[in-house]
Amino acid sequence: MQFSLKGGAGISGFDRYTLHARVFPVTVVSFPLLLAVSAWIPFAQWPLRLAGGGFVMVIAAFALAQLARDAGKALEAPLWKDWGGPPTARMLRHSDPTFEPPVKATIHSQLVRLSACERMPTSDEEKADTESAEAVYRLCGDWLRRKALQLKNVSPFDVVHQENVNYGYHRNILGIADAAGYVTEAVEKVLNKRGWGVEFFPPIGTSNENEMSVTQFAYLNEKKILLTADTGRDGLQEIIDYAPYVGLQLPGIDKFQVPHHGGRHNVTSELLDTILGPKLDDKPTSFRFTAVISASDEDPDHPRKSVERALWHRGAYTLSTEHSHIRTYGGSAPGRGWGAAQPVAYPEEQEEWD
Known part of the structure; x- marks a missing residue:
């Protein structure tokens, strides 16, 4: 055919x-x-x-x-x-x-x-x-x-x-x-x-033991100081709820001790927004407050990069004791030959989600 x-x-x-x-x-x-x-x-x-x-x-x-x-x-x-x-x-x-x-x-x-x-x-x-x-x-x-x-x-x-x-x-x-x-x-x-403003915190919070930590607020030398110890998200929420009863208006902290050596299970973006302020549109040229992370060279898991990024996103002059001893003071201090503590560099990456 x-x-x-x-x-x-x-x-x-x-x-x-x-x-x-x-x-x-x-x-x-x-x-x-x-x-x-x-x-x-x-x-x-x-x-x-x-x-x-x-x-x-x-x-x-x-x-x-x-x-x-x-x-x-x-x-x-x-x-x-x-x-x-x-x-x-x-x-x-x-x-x-x-x-x-x-x-x-x-x-x-x-x-x-x-x-x-x-x-x-x-x-x-x-x-x-x-x-x-x-x-x-x-x-x-x-x-x-x-x-x-x-x-x-x-x-x-x-x-x-x-x-x-x-x-x-x-x-x-x-x-x-x-x-x-x-x-x-x-x-x-x-x-x-990567990317400015991008931060991730796991859905599961910290341990009950950490949540039992005692947190402290002080107003010294016209500075608002908040010490959080190892507290977690529940403890930070209690700080937010109790703040009005002691005349603490949030955000507005001048010196902030970061919970649990900079652990990412202790904070969330929403809690940090309330306590420290919202994220900035870009990297700050001047800082809003000082954040101190108590960390050790012997602990490779802390501080977490996601936490360091979150502090930067809100304009924190972030200091860590991971590689040195630091002190913070206000007013005049005796000359001891000390130099200014250098802030933690902004991490361009952070840990995986899991």
Whole structure:
């Protein structure tokens, strides 16, 4: 059985199909990059950060559009195998029940009339030579797709073209689904560690033993001093609740002893916001208060970087006893040749979530 097949030009160039079916899927995958880049851009104003992140996302989307198409095409063959062939070619078969025989006969005759092919195989020819018949059906499907692109602004081909765009979008986004997961996971880890203002504290608090610690407040030399010992989140909340009864207005601490050697199970962002003040938009050039962490070189787990970052985020001049002995004083003090204590450097990363 011989059939004469007619070819034609393929889809190329930049058009609505390229934008919606190739660029948009990568844009969806690239969205986490916008968040990551926005967090790193050294501007305090979020509109500028978002603009910078959005620019990177758009560039990445256009640069990776072809990769999205390739990933979708690679997925297409196994999908078609599961479906029993390309959807259009499958529906043109005499054996396919999608259309009633009279409707299918009309479709076949119209395709011949429009020169999609010279003639369509009969039902018997399809049974006798499935491969040749399938080639004709697939060619007709390709012709319809090209014709829909050529007449994409003319009814009824505009509807066909839009459906082809929708198919390409879903095929390509399915093809890059695994890559999207990897990108999201990687960016999530980066954002959990880096970026000004990003801090993480585990959901579980400290031990009951630590929560039994005695906390102290003093007003000395016109400075508000808060000593928290090893207390945890419950103890800090009690400080917040009791503060009005001793005339302590929060935030407003001048000297803050960080709970439990800078442990991250002892604090939360909300508690620190209430006691020390909200996060700053950017790294401070001057400090709001002094935070002291009692830590030892022999304890590698303290202080936690997430806690040090949180103190910086709220404008703390953060000091640690981890590598030296320090003292803080107010007013005049005898000259002993002491130098100013150096603050803890801002950690660019923090511990994993678990």
